[in-house]
Amino acid sequence: MSLIAVGTMAFDAIETPFGKIDKIVGGSAVFVAYAASNFVKPVQQVSIIGYDFPKEELEELKKRGVQLDGVELVPDKKSFFWSGRYHEDMNSRDTLITDLNVLEDFNPKIPDTYQDAEFLMLGNLAPATQLSVIRQMKKRPKLIVMDTMNFWMEIALPDLEEVLKEVDLLMINDAEARQLSGQFSLVKAAKSILEMGPKYLIIKKGEHGALLFHGTNVFFAPALPLEDVFDPTGAGDTFAGGFVGHLAKTGDISFENMKRGIIVGSAMASFCVEKFGATRLKEITKEDIERRLQQFKELVNFEIELV
């Protein structure tokens, strides 16, 4: 089964309490691709890059089974650039710079070669852009997953509401779930969001794990307790990539299998935060992933007799 990943391919400059890096490859579609390609091939990338995006990075992605037919290269513009500084708790950050560059012109075209994809991951982009991708698919994918952010709730809510009606699963963080629903309780927020269209909702709580809601079912996956969170940039997208990669690998979109997907996503995210950008994701082996999944089992599974 193949997976389309729509999102940014960019440069980040990052400051954390542990260090600083002036320029490293980032962007939602990059993290999704590095995570998902461990589980499914091809990952069919849809993005836009400038003349400065490193050729070696594209080669590295290709080697991992990432197709780039849907990545537009703009020869006279720079790639999207984001710069941010994390606070000590690593859960909050200040955006220092956002240079849209090529992203201003992003009008994704789905190549014919992508038309059979059964899984579609829509990274955080303007809702209108996400909708245009969905409309270009001749056959509706088996599962459409989307990310979004507070910014779009503020400036493009009607568009966002329209996309929500078209997707199967929404993946946002706790603050965004509260903002979108106007509910403080995450359980109430989930109820209200599930009435907006998606049948599944994942609320990401960073170091506090993630919740999956579907009807009256709830599943909770913790984040792995780590000695150090070195750089959280891309952890949410890596989680998404692991999740949807696992679903695409197995072709099974049951609630039970989504539980496994969330654990896989959490495991991948736990690698991502160990080094700057996608550095760690490029190093890990199948065995590293297996070991980490085992750690998650030990972390949460328990046996209890009900008498």
Add this chain to the structure above:
Amino acid sequence: MSLIAVGTMAFDAIETPFGKIDKIVGGSAVFVAYAASNFVKPVQQVSIIGYDFPKEELEELKKRGVQLDGVELVPDKKSFFWSGRYHEDMNSRDTLITDLNVLEDFNPKIPDTYQDAEFLMLGNLAPATQLSVIRQMKKRPKLIVMDTMNFWMEIALPDLEEVLKEVDLLMINDAEARQLSGQFSLVKAAKSILEMGPKYLIIKKGEHGALLFHGTNVFFAPALPLEDVFDPTGAGDTFAGGFVGHLAKTGDISFENMKRGIIVGSAMASFCVEKFGATRLKEITKEDIERRLQQFKELVNFEIELV
């Protein structure tokens, strides 16, 4: 197996975004007793009360197998009184009033009838008071669990460090773990605290669950996602009561059984927050508890094949 619960029996006045109550019975030993008595009898209470503590509450506790030989009644003083107001997130609160009253004279005496207890739960009290209880036990209990708070870290750290050397398990919240260890990362905080004496450490994260550390083992239990947290007062003590009650019931202090204990504690705490004070704890049946434990299983357990 019997369990000694040392702590306060008090009155609380509580304000939450959902309501306000001027006077309700509270105190750490009350919550521990209501939770633990579902699993183990007798619960042997050690506390101090004033003339105003309701006789009906004592009767109610006795009916549940709570022994009160170790509860001192001071006929000319009022019971300990605490008043607090919760913020909207329910994770933080302001203390409005603390009237020590009888607590100023608290010098607990362990009755001879309590001497065989195998489990000792030391609620949050002055470390010197906790130490005096430990010293009074002729035979060391099989498991000594203690709670404490930031206040004692600030004004009685040397005493606190002395108690820590004498206990098996410390149970504190995330902010307290960070303060005690001087480490922001909870994994590092746990490492450092486990070097201070206790072999086990539980870090409570409120709505974000709880972590159990022992050597290099970690277990995580979530809090149940609830539509409304009505009143968190006593949730930590109720968690402690469920945890140690389960251990005392089974007589098993292995890491595996502590995992179950944490789930039982989390289940009991999830009831506690549904109504003011211990109101909900007095209503629930064995069947309610079983059902909630089942919910916890569904919430976190997953099957994943490692290939």
